[in-house]
Amino acid sequence: MRILTLETATLIEDVAVVLDGAVASRATSRRGPRRADDLALGVARVLSGAGLDLADLDAIAVSIGPGRFSGLRVGLATAKGLAVVSGTPIVPVATLRALALSAGEGRGVVCPLLDARRGEVYGALFRVTDDAERLTADEAALPEALAAKAVERAGTAAPLFLGTGARVYREAIERVVGGPTGVTELPEAPVPEALATLAARGLDEPIDLEALEPIYVRGVERS
Secondary structure: EEEEEOOOOOOOOOEEEEEEOOEEEEEEEOOOOOOHHHHHHHHHHHHHHHOOOOHHOOEEEOOOOOOOOOHHHHHHHHHHHHHHHOOOOOEOHHHHHHHHOOOOOOOOOEEEEEEEEOOEEEEEEEEEOOEEEEEOEEEEEOOHHHHHHHHHHHHHOOEEEOOHHHHHHHHHHHHHHHOOOOOOHOOOOOOOOHHHHHHHHOOOOOOOOOOOOOOOOOOOOOO
């Protein structure tokens, strides 16, 4: 299966072509917010690198959030434009679920965290075997609160943390966990293979292109 993946939920923006589960061409940037035409140039580069045209794709997988508002808007707008031009179906992929699967198979309870700034993270809990089974809904919370939920849900096993939020708030999380988390060895953002895997599984689900919007999660209420 030939899938174009667009990841713009964090400052690590990633465009790739995944062929039958393997990355054939990839362009990664840490430049921060980008315009839609910049992202479209990245798409053109990775398609050329994979020796494909837009019409050759089976799907466009777009990371749908939560995450950086401007990045999510640019990513989805680009995906919609490509879909309209080519007729290729869009498959929205939950960013945190893709990030959890990016840790690798057989990981047990995984807590993907994205930096939401102001001392908060976007996070959720998943059980990762050969898939990422959702255990809790996406939420914006203090990193310590999500870390405590992960420890409780994991029981006697150690939960796994990864993502930009896990790196930024590593010390706070480790105080809750009571030891090192190993986050520096894991991806900061969803990898193309995980996005493509989840997109392939969701390809038959009907999508209302006009109604499709990013997933925005509100921050913690402050008194």
